[in-house]
Amino acid sequence: MIVTFDLFSALTDSRTGGSAVFADLAARRGWDRTGVELYDHWDRHNKGLQRTARPPVTFSELSRQALARTYDEFGLGQGTVEVDLATIEESVPEWPLWPDVADGVRAVAAEHRTGILSNVDDALARTTRAARLVEPELLLTSQRLGAYKPSEQIYRRAAATVAPDRLVHVAASARDVRGALEAGITTVRLVRRGHAVDAEGPQPSLEVEEAADLPGVLQTL
Incomplete structure (x- = not known):
């Protein structure tokens, strides 16, 4: 995965x-x-x-x-x-990571390959604190994939790049959750302050309050 x-x-x-x-x-x-x-x-x-x-x-x-x-x-x-x-x-x-991120992503990385899927240029993505926690070859950017969220294309191209049946995306913002679900990508919503689900879009069936809860949810997939 x-x-x-x-x-x-x-x-x-x-x-x-x-x-x-x-x-x-x-x-x-x-x-x-x-x-x-x-x-x-x-x-x-x-x-x-x-x-x-x-x-x-x-x-x-x-x-x-x-x-x-x-x-x-x-x-x-x-x-x-x-x-x-x-x-x-x-x-x-x-820019700070959320407090639960470092330990949570490392716990996920102990069992699965990890990357970033983001509306950003390659060079800027590499400068972030989060980039240090994932595999460099899995920095999947809008520049690399030729599309911006919330277009379904960025999610589909990400899946095609890494293996269509193995990608799980962890999203927090309403447009990211909706975009990934509408593209047919398995999506886990990570609850973050200031972000809510789009009431008019598909609703995530998988949701966690803390990044530390992700490994347990991923085990069920």
């Missing part, structure tokens, strides 16, 4: 990490906005753009467009978009 994890919801507390760098940017620029406000708007625009984007448009380019839209919304101007995006991307290696 090959188990992939979503990078920026299931493994990484991206809202905490991203909000911290946005708070620092706001303080340096003298903006009357919180880091959480800026991160949440940037994240929303990122996800919106990913719904229609297709590689070779890069994750970095989508992030730049999302940042430009965020700054427009808040009237912050466009003069610092490029340099601020570089600062955000350079901060990603410091």
